Amino acid sequence: MDSVTHALPNPAREGLRLAAVLALAGVTAAGILPAAAHQGHEHGAPQHRASTPAPAPALPPQLAEVRDVLRKYEDPVVAVRDGYLSTLGCVEYPEGGMGVHFLNPALIGPTPDPFRPQILVYEPAEGGRLRLVAAEWFVPLATGVAERPSIFGRPFDGPMEGHEPLMPRELHHYDLHVWLFKDNPAGLFHWTNPTVGCAGHGYALMEGPTATVQHHR
Numbered sequence: 001m002d003s004v005t006h007a008l009p010n011p012a013r014e015g016l017r018l019a020a021v022l023a024l025a026g027v028t029a030a031g032i033l034p035a036a037a038h039q040g041h042e043h044g045a046p047q048h049r050a051s052t053p054a055p056a057p058a059l060p061p062q063l064a065e066v067r068d069v070l071r072k073y074e075d076p077v078v079a080v081r082d083g084y085l086s087t088l089g090c091v092e093y094p095e096g097g098m099g100v101h102f103l104n105p106a107l108i109g110p111t112p113d114p115f116r117p118q119i120l121v122y123e124p125a126e127g128g129r130l131r132l133v134a135a136e137w138f139v140p141l142a143t144g145v146a147e148r149p150s151i152f153g154r155p156f157d158g159p160m161e162g163h164e165p166l167m168p169r170e171l172h173h174y175d176l177h178v179w180l181f182k183d184n185p186a187g188l189f190h191w192t193n194p195t196v197g198c199a200g201h202g203y204a205l206m207e208g209p210t211a212t213v214q215h216h217r
Contacts (some may be wrong), residue, residue: 001176005101007078011208020107021049024041025091027095029119036160036194039113040115043161044207046094047198048197048198048200048201048204048206049092049097049130049194049197049198049199050197050199050200051097051124051125051195051197052124052195052197053195054178054182054183054185054206055182055183057180057182057183057206059178059183059188059204062114062152063152063180063188064072064107066114066115066135066178066180067180067181068211069115069167070115070117070120070132070180072076073120073132074132075129075183076120076122076130076132079102079120080172082104083099083104083105083106083107084102084103084104084119084120085102085103085104085105086100086101086102087100087101087102087103087166087167088100088161088166088203089101089116089165089166089204089205090123090124090198090201090203090204091166091198091205091207092196092197092198092204092205092206092207093177093192093206093207093208093209094190094206095186095194096186096190096192096193096195097123097179097192097193097194097195097196097197097198098121098134098191098192098193098195098196099121099122099123099124099133099134099196099198100123100124100130100146100201101119101120101121101136101166102119102120102121103119103138104116104118104119105112108138108140108143109137109139109143110143110145111149112137112139112149112151112156113174114151114152114168117135117136117137117177117178118136118139119135119136119137120132120134120135121135121136121177123132123182123197124197124198124199124200124201131181131182132184132185133179133181133193133196134174134177134178134179134180134182135177135178135180136175136177136178136182136192137151137156137175137176137178138173138174138175139148139156139173139174139175140171140172140173141159141172141173141174141215141216142171142172145169145174147215148174148215149174149176151176154176154189155172155176156174156175156176157172157175157176157191158172158173158174158212158213159172159173159174159212159213159214159215160172160173160174160175160210160211160212160213161210161211161213162208163207163210164202165205167205167207170214176189176193177189177190177191177194180194181197182195188205
């Protein structure tokens, strides 16, 4: 990766370094996540929910094509082989879940590619397995992105801080979730899905709202 990294402009190199930190969070956070995984079990705190069944959504042709391309990643082993690394924690918010994020640092850059999302999102399934539910396009400000990106005719959310504890707070970024594989009652592009939960996952994290930041060029 070093030869590729040195060939990139300075902002892009910094973005890859930050993304690598995030990708390795599954290793470096192992010492702090067991305690964090019990968030939501304190008196009065939100409780983790189990995922509930939902069909795959009906999609417009462009997004249906993207889903077909990404369908091979329904097997997370294929995702790992292609460079997507698990960030370990199952992320949930009081209003809905996200799931377990698999990040591919090699895909980080300022321009989103509709067929190459930086992140794949899985929900916990029976028997400790993972079920692909969404893709996420992720653009750190450190890539040198000049303005809010958009894809599929939809502007990205953000910019925002990194999502602690799996991501450094300083990793300011834009992102866009697309629930390609599981219908989302909150909307196809909504950042959480009320049918996704993390109950029973060994590293379930109940997170709070993420602060937005200014996009300084």
